[in-house]
Amino acid sequence: GAVVSQHPSWVICKSGTSVKIECRSLDFQATTMFWYRQFPKQSLMLMATSNEGSKATYEQGVEKDKFLINHASLTLSTLTVTSAHPEDSSFYICSAGPSGNPDTQYFGPGTRLTVL
């Protein structure tokens, strides 16, 4: 089946630094990818929709200047957490679906971010 990868799988950084998380669709092209955030034992909350070749669409309450999204190609989207703070520590998950199949979404394995 289709695979979505994320890199890194975990990262620890100091407060005030920026962290980039990559999401790749390995065997299909995706014009749209999605970024979610999940706190321990909680649900996935949609943060933003990443659109290839255009600006990302952010959900209400998500700071677009803090969570920078770039969808550089049909197989890669990146999420950069800028000036990270301890409250940004979370599990970040991306999803993507084949461009011709609107219902199917494959989720990446997630990235655990810990901000000290």
Add this chain to the structure above:
Amino acid sequence: QQQVKQSPQSLIVQKGGISIINCAYENTAFDYFPWYQQFPGKGPALLIAIRPDVSEKKEGRFTISFNKSAKQFSLHIMDSQPGDSATYFCAASKIRNQFYFGTGTSLTVIP
């Protein structure tokens, strides 16, 4: 605002028993209702999904029941096994493949 409400929060079932998880939604624009299984430290994996034009869908031990008029849908896991122990999320989506997830149910199947 929680677009999809899920219950129970946790569930303990004996091996061989039936696990039932319920979800409810408000937005009638939703037209796709998947269930995901998530193990600790992993991303969600699609288990089974249904569209509102069908009242039931079965795949192996997993069955979705859908009640469009009540805006409710549920997951039934028959012959539950210890390997089914995981967190289950229902979700709903409309246009643009945006998924709104329920709050999750932690299932424990006791041997």
